Amino acid sequence: MSVTGTEAGARPREYVMDNGHRIVVLGAGYTGMFTAIRLAHRTRRDGVSITLVNPSSRFVERLRMHQIAAGQELPHHRIADLLDGTGVTFVQGAATVIDADARRVTLDGAAASLPYDTLVYALGSATDTGKVPGAETHAYTLDSPETAGRLAARLAEVAAAGGTVTVCGAGLTGIEAAAEIAEARPGLKVTLVGTEEPGAMMGEKARAYLHRALDRLGVTRETGVRVAKVLPAAVELADGRTLRSDVCLWTAGVKVSPLAADAGIATDAHGLILTDATLRSVSHPEIHAVGDAAAVRLAYGQLHGSCQSGLPTAQYTADTIARLVRGKSVKPFRFGYFHQPVSLGRRDAVIQFTKADFTPAGMRLTGRGAVAYKELVSGSPLFAYRCSKRVNVSTIVSKGGRATREPAA
CATH class of the missing domain: 3.50.50.60 (FAD/NAD(P)-binding domain)
Structure with a gap:
C-alpha cells in the first residue's frame, strides 16, 4: 500500500492500495497490534496488503496505566517501531465512519478513506x-x-x-x-x-x-x-x-465505540459486535471482531474484556483470515481462562488460578513469586509481537477442555 497526497506532518487525503486482498485493522491496542503482526507473518506469501489504523502513534500498555498514575516512568513504544519489518502499513488517524456496504472506512478529516476486503474491528473499550x-x-x-x-x-x-x-x-x-x-x-x-x-x-x-x-x-x-x-x-x-x-x-x-452500531453492523445492547463461532460479524461476515469490542459467547458464557482473552481472539482471527484467504476451512474459536493476576503495588501480588469459566481453582500464588509472574504477564504482549514477526507464538494457554467442546447456545 502507498499513501499519496501527503507531506511531513500533513493529513493524508487519499489512500491508494495495491491490488490483492485488502485487510484493514482498526485499533492498535493489544488485540489489533497482535492481529496485524501475526497476520502479516501468516500471509507473507499470499499477496495481501495489511493496514493498521490508530489515532495515536504510541502503543499503549493498558495493563500498566496504574503505574503511570503512581508516578512511574514507562518506556515509550512507537507503533511504527513495533511493525518494523512486518510489511504492515501504519496510518495514524481515527475511524469516523464505516460504510459496511461499500466496504470502506472514513478517517477523521472526512477526506481520507480506506477500502477493504476484510476488516478487523479492534477498537477496544474505554472507561x-x-x-x-x-x-x-x-x-x-x-x-x-x-x-x-x-x-x-x-x-x-x-x-x-x-x-x-x-x-x-x-x-x-x-x-x-x-x-x-x-x-x-x-x-x-x-x-x-x-x-x-x-x-x-x-x-x-x-x-x-x-x-x-x-x-x-x-x-x-x-x-x-x-x-x-x-x-x-x-x-x-x-x-x-x-x-x-x-x-x-x-x-x-466500560463503554465501546458506537462506530459499529452506527454502521448497521449487528451489535448487542452495549454496542459490542455480535459474532459467530469464528468471531465474524453475524451480519457482515467480512468483518472480524476481536478483544473488548466483540461479543464472544462460548458454552460457559460471554467473554469479558481482558488481555487474557483478547490476545487469543487476535491470534485466532489472524489464523482464520489467513486460512480464508487460501480458501481453507476454519474451526470454531475455543478459549478457557487460566488465571486472575493482580498486582498489589510493586512488591506484592496475588495470582488466583482458575477453571476455564473463570471460577477459582485450588491453586494460588502470592508474594515475590506472584510479583515475578505478574510482571511476566504484563510484558508478554510485547514479547509476542516481537517473536511473531518470525514464528507463530501462541497466547492460548487453555482452549477450555470440556467447557468449550460444545458450541454456545
Missing part, C-alpha cells in the same frame, strides 16, 4: 464515566498515558497536603490502582469503593491475602455500595453518605 453524574467532569481515568499522567501530577499535589483519593470500582483495575497509589504515596488516604467486595471473583484464601495486603497499605474499603454522584471534592454514595475526596479515580464500567 464509562457517563452513567453517574459528575464522573465525566470531576473524575480521572486510566484510559491513556496522558490521563494517567494528569492523575499522577494531581496526586503528587494532594499527597503533599495529606489529602484523600477515592477509587470508584473494586474490580481488578480498581484494586491495582488503589494499591499502587497507596504504596507510592503513603501520605494519601486511599479509599476503594465498589458494589462488590474486592477480590470477590477469587477463592477464599487468595481473597484473604488480597485484603491483608490492602490493610498493610492502608487502603480503606467501602463495599456493597454504589456511587450516586461525583462532586468537585467529594463522592456521594447511594446510601446518603458523602466521602471527602480531593481526587476521584473512576474505574467502574
Whole structure:
C-alpha cells in the first residue's frame, strides 16, 4: 500500500492500495497490534496488503496505566517501531465512519478513506464515566498515558497536603490502582469503593491475602455500595453518605465505540459486535471482531474484556483470515481462562488460578513469586509481537477442555 497526497506532518487525503486482498485493522491496542503482526507473518506469501489504523502513534500498555498514575516512568513504544519489518502499513488517524456496504472506512478529516476486503474491528473499550453524574467532569481515568499522567501530577499535589483519593470500582483495575497509589504515596488516604467486595471473583484464601495486603497499605474499603454522584471534592454514595475526596479515580464500567452500531453492523445492547463461532460479524461476515469490542459467547458464557482473552481472539482471527484467504476451512474459536493476576503495588501480588469459566481453582500464588509472574504477564504482549514477526507464538494457554467442546447456545 502507498499513501499519496501527503507531506511531513500533513493529513493524508487519499489512500491508494495495491491490488490483492485488502485487510484493514482498526485499533492498535493489544488485540489489533497482535492481529496485524501475526497476520502479516501468516500471509507473507499470499499477496495481501495489511493496514493498521490508530489515532495515536504510541502503543499503549493498558495493563500498566496504574503505574503511570503512581508516578512511574514507562518506556515509550512507537507503533511504527513495533511493525518494523512486518510489511504492515501504519496510518495514524481515527475511524469516523464505516460504510459496511461499500466496504470502506472514513478517517477523521472526512477526506481520507480506506477500502477493504476484510476488516478487523479492534477498537477496544474505554472507561464509562457517563452513567453517574459528575464522573465525566470531576473524575480521572486510566484510559491513556496522558490521563494517567494528569492523575499522577494531581496526586503528587494532594499527597503533599495529606489529602484523600477515592477509587470508584473494586474490580481488578480498581484494586491495582488503589494499591499502587497507596504504596507510592503513603501520605494519601486511599479509599476503594465498589458494589462488590474486592477480590470477590477469587477463592477464599487468595481473597484473604488480597485484603491483608490492602490493610498493610492502608487502603480503606467501602463495599456493597454504589456511587450516586461525583462532586468537585467529594463522592456521594447511594446510601446518603458523602466521602471527602480531593481526587476521584473512576474505574467502574466500560463503554465501546458506537462506530459499529452506527454502521448497521449487528451489535448487542452495549454496542459490542455480535459474532459467530469464528468471531465474524453475524451480519457482515467480512468483518472480524476481536478483544473488548466483540461479543464472544462460548458454552460457559460471554467473554469479558481482558488481555487474557483478547490476545487469543487476535491470534485466532489472524489464523482464520489467513486460512480464508487460501480458501481453507476454519474451526470454531475455543478459549478457557487460566488465571486472575493482580498486582498489589510493586512488591506484592496475588495470582488466583482458575477453571476455564473463570471460577477459582485450588491453586494460588502470592508474594515475590506472584510479583515475578505478574510482571511476566504484563510484558508478554510485547514479547509476542516481537517473536511473531518470525514464528507463530501462541497466547492460548487453555482452549477450555470440556467447557468449550460444545458450541454456545
